[in-house]
Amino acid sequence: MRLKKTDAKTCAMLLKEFENAPQPFNPEKLIFKGIGDRDVYNISAPFEDEGELVIAGRVEPRDSEHSEVYFFVNRNGEWIPREGAPVFQLQDPFFTKIGGELIFGGVQTFSNPTMEGSLGWRTVFYRGKRIADLKEFAKGPDGMKDVRLIELKDGSIGVLTRPQGEKGGRGKIGFIRIPSLDDFTCEVMENAPLLEGQFIDEEWGGANEPHLLSNGLIGVLGHIACFDEEGHRHYYPMVFVLNPDTMEFSDIELIATRSHFLEGVSKRPDLADVVFSGGLIRKGDGTADLYAGISDAEAQKITIMDPFIKYERNEIYQEENRFIAAEV
Template sequence: MKEFAKGPDGMKDIRLIGLEDGSVGVFTRPQGERGGRGKIGFTRIPSLQDLTVEAIEQAPILEGQFSDEEWGGVNELHRLANGWIGVLGHIACFDGEGNRHYYPMVFVFNPDTLEFSEMEIIATRSDFLAGPAKRSDLVDVVFSGGLIRKPDGTAELYAGTSDAEAQKITMADPFGKFEREKR
């Protein structure tokens, strides 16, 4: 492995995907003044040589995905048969007692029109086996690790649970219904 780029200091969840025309889609996660606790941005660059800190920092935010009390990011990208991008990510918030709540979510993104679907939470902690939590404020945490899409219309979701374990569940492919839609 060899380092080929660096992101902005402190920015997590930068994800890249090759697009049909040979360009590169870049999903970002600005925080602070531009992104609050964490929002999702997107930009398209001609090639990996154009992946710079400036390009990442200037990626427009996908407006309307999170309230000011929520945050999230992209964990994995899937190029769908119709040219859209299936986005596996997470959405999170605090409750009134300071406990964290993280959920795996999906949405689809059209890199040509920059339109995106509503987010859909695809699992909650109760969908997984009971287990220990790293701390009491992390009991309701499911952090998306990856999604393996199967030819039979199912998918395996791999996730971290309660910041203490890794688990997987089998579910209906959350991108299947979108993949059948025309661009």
């Protein structure tokens, strides 16, 4: 099995393939309290901060996209805002750990300077030893969401990007490697080479959470999306694996669809079939918990078979700068 993809697969093709794959199970709605009648969706996976598990979540009214990101802690099975924690004027939070520091970020919206009445956006990054210490240290280019960072085995930093427009169309994934966070700039993000051939031009996708695998490969949790003939959006959680040394990557695979989760409300009718990957907790027993935003109105989690374990169970040999895997 080469860590080398075939031609771009459409959402329809991936859905057909997924019919024969192991199906997710044990869906569960996450209950959030203490934020009035606002919705919580597009959450992070839980992570530890000062000895307790915390979830970052996008909080906003049903009829608005002016959101805040809160940090929630679990109390008697319900998630409530953490007392004293900062609240950020952001959308779609994410986190990673680099050099022992917490790296946190989200999407910042602002009035579009060229289109009256519409919003622009950029990705903003913060760092600190703990949530209480977070300070802004970087901004992405205007118009770019889904920028993610990961510390690699040699201590360098992998940067996943998602340009749109002339370079990325509706949205394609790029990757670049930098020596340290000191080298993390707008120019780096703008110049990251695309992973060519992942998406057809009519569809789009992005990275949501990279995982460093035991063999140094990057397991990417992301999403792939498309419009239907009525203009409704369809978002599917997906994964692929990237070799940071050679830029080779595996085919995209779906890991769930909206139908696998519990029924619920939607922000708008055109968002009913949206699953936005938040984070993945690999549990060490061959399964993983996927945390996701559902229909832009709720947060749920579901259990799946660990999608990256097959890449770690293979012995990887490098031959003529190409990865070839042999089953152990």
